[in-house]
Amino acid sequence: MSGDHHGSSAISERVRHVEALLEARGLVDEGEIDRRIDEFLAGGSPANGARITARAWVDPGFRDRLLADANAAIREVGLSMAGGLQEQRLKVVANTEDEHNVVVCTLCSCYPIALLGPSPAWYKSEAYRSRVVRDPRGVLEEFGLELPAATRISVWDASAESRYLVVSRRPEGTDGMSEEELAGLVTRKGLIGTAAV
Amino acid sequence: MPDRFAPGDAVRTSTADPTWHTRLPRYARGAVGRVVELAGHHPLADDRARGLPGTTQAVYHVRFAAADLFGDGDHAVTVELWEDYLEPADPSGGTP
Numbered sequence: 001m002s003g004d005h006h007g008s009s010a011i012s013e014r015v016r017h018v019e020a021l022l023e024a025r026g027l028v029d030e031g032e033i034d035r036r037i038d039e040f041l042a043g044g045s046p047a048n049g050a051r052i053t054a055r056a057w058v059d060p061g062f063r064d065r066l067l068a069d070a071n072a073a074i075r076e077v078g079l080s081m082a083g084g085l086q087e088q089r090l091k092v093v094a095n096t097e098d099e100h101n102v103v104v105c106t107l108c109s110c111y112p113i114a115l116l117g118p119s120p121a122w123y124k125s126e127a128y129r130s131r132v133v134r135d136p137r138g139v140l141e142e143f144g145l146e147l148p149a150a151t152r153i154s155v156w157d158a159s160a161e162s163r164y165l166v167v168s169r170r171p172e173g174t175d176g177m178s179e180e181e182l183a184g185l186v187t188r189k190g191l192i193g194t195a196a197v
Numbered sequence: 198m199p200d201r202f203a204p205g206d207a208v209r210t211s212t213a214d215p216t217w218h219t220r221l222p223r224y225a226r227g228a229v230g231r232v233v234e235l236a237g238h239h240p241l242a243d244d245r246a247r248g249l250p251g252t253t254q255a256v257y258h259v260r261f262a263a264a265d266l267f268g269d270g271d272h273a274v275t276v277e278l279w280e281d282y283l284e285p286a287d288p289s290g291g292t293p
Binding site: 089091106107133134135136137152153154155156157158159160161162 | 220221222224225236237239242256258260263266267270271272273274275276277278279
């Protein structure tokens with residue numbers, strides 16, 4: 001298991017060294033790696049995941065299509081998982097009264113950047129990655145999310161090629177809100193499953 | 198080659214501890230779970246990480262009861278696993 005992705009100057013030095021070698025050998029142009037990373041991150045934002053969630057709340061047909069084939073369904077709201085080198089499979093899971101879902105990548109930090117923006121530091125931390133599979137209820141409580149004892153918790157480990165997104169439960173008292181207003185309620189933590197919405 | 202498993206099948210994960218990169222997390226080794234659904238077909242990560250061509254094979258979402266992974270806990274953990282990591286298992290856990 002790799003260590004914390006942040007604050008490791010040894011890793012940063014190695015990355016810079018490899019980058020310099022790739023440039024020296026003409027395998028990549030100067031600055032190309034940074035440009036590619038910028039391209040990959042461009043447009044990636046939790047606002048995208050929030051739009052998907054809001055549409056799922058107001059349109060049960062969309063919700064069904066989303067849960068059955070997320071890659072096809074998100075095109076209906078103008079989004080795609082094809083921004084990287086290859087289209088990645090998206091698996092969307094929806095919270096219900098009986099079941100709460102939470103996402104982790106125990107092996108590294110896999111995560112749908114296009115829909116959630118760059119991942120938060122805690123998502124990449126060894127503490128979150130190792131503990132949430134073992135004691136999700138305790139970890140969620142530390143995030144301030146206390147679930148009823150009867151609510152089952154499902155942890156999804158992004159250990160291979162799929163990326164995950166959690167559709168939270170629509171909050172009560174939001175009947176009169178527009179789809180756009182509803183999207184404004186959804187947070188990045190909600191999309192990962194470490195917050196209720 | 199047809200997919201070896203289908204949703205609902207009980208499967209047991211490998212206990213092997215390879216010296217190379219693998220996507221079968223250690224906490225999910227030697228455990229019995231149930232196939233949720235097929236997650237596509239991809240070259241085996243273990244091969245690709247070693248610079249081998251990588252046989253393309255089925256990848257499944259496999260759901261485990263926390264108690265079967267850790268000895269306790271009432272939650273479930275779903276892991277995404279290549280076919281190579283899996284063998285058929287008796288759902289009651291009766292296979293040796």
